[in-house]
Amino acid sequence: MHSSAVFLIEFGAIILGLGLLGRFAGRFHFSPIPLYLLAGLAFGEGGLLPLGTSEEFVAIGAEIGVVLLLLMLGLEYTASDLVSNLKTQYPAGLLDAALNALPGAAMALLLGWGPVAAVVLAGVTWISSSGVIAKVMGDLGRLxxxxxxxxxxxxxxxxxxxxxxxxxxxxxxxxxxLAAGSVTLAIALGVAGLVLFLALRYGRVISRFVSSDDPEKLLLVVLGLTLLVAGIAQQLQVSAAVGAFLVGIALSGEVAEGAHNLLSPLRDLFAAVFFVFFGLHTDPASIPPVLLPALALAVVTACTKIATGYWAAKRAGISAKGRWRAGGTLVARGEFSIVIAGLAVTAGIEPSLGPLATAYVLVLVIIGPLTARYTEPLATRLTGRRKQPPAARATKTEALPEALEPVDDGTADRA
Known part of the structure; x- marks a missing residue:
């Protein structure tokens, strides 16, 4: 009885604290992810107040959080959208992988962590945060x-x-x-291809099977199906997160929209628990030794993401200002980077990888919304000064008062 009371007190304090941190972040219009990570650091190993009985439940909640994050991302897209994107934008995807994965791999090798850690850190620096980026674009009115x-x-x-x-x-x-790894990859690709085929050919049938006018039944069916597929995927040595993502892709139309609305609060709850769980397993004392490499990696990969977005937007015929906005928006890293690093931390391949990933994500999840907002005006100002002689700039300033100067808010680049 005493242990259950302690569990309720601890877990209730965690949820209440996360809610207050989320409200604080919302008031100042930035992502709450760094605050969740800091909360995990405070209550984890070497923190201010280590948890006791609730840590095992937090671990289970963290697994559910990863599954729901990937499910919700899958609900955003249809199978036809994915196929179309593969055909038209794959050069940008290849450039994205090359520019942003290689710095992470190089850093791991320079630190002497070995090839496996290099592949892991490459993924950490490669993948942008879809959740943070979607929120930033909505906040800035750029959808x-x-x-x-x-x-x-x-x-x-x-x-x-x-x-x-x-x-x-x-x-x-x-x-x-190598043989077993090849089998695992073949199974993953086979399952992914099968789900995409079923979604393209029988997506409406699947959606009708899941569909229900009763929100309770829809929630139970979608959540149960997702957890079931994720568990089967993990049993087959395929990531549970990938299984959840493919379930989201298979659902479409009103079912996807209804499931998105019902599952959003659950995703936010368990995703917050996931970020806390990652922080719980990172000793705050282990971050200072890797802070300089994390900062260096953050600066380099912020620049490579901006270059990626700029090139991709230029290839699509977007104006210069839109190219800079695209590049600046892609900088933020978040949930995917933490998921990848979390796998490595659980496997115990390199003790310093978790702290470095935590510091790296903390830096970029704070800088990301700032680069999204200020990359374009800063680049416009700098490139404008280089192209224009001083005399011309002075004449323009005198001829056009500051209050009457045109301001580009992005509406010229709207569809």
């Missing part, structure tokens, strides 16, 4: 801009790449042989 489909295409390609990347990581971390 209707012409560069937005380019941004979403890159995010979709990254999500698809996870279906191949996560099984590879799982096999490497488990230390299985």
């Amino acid at each position: 209707g801009n012409r560069e937005t489909p380019v941004i979403l295409s890159i995010l979709v390609l990254e999500d698809l790449a996870m279906a191949v990347y996560l099984p590879i990581i799982t096999a490497l971390l488990a230390g299985v042989s």
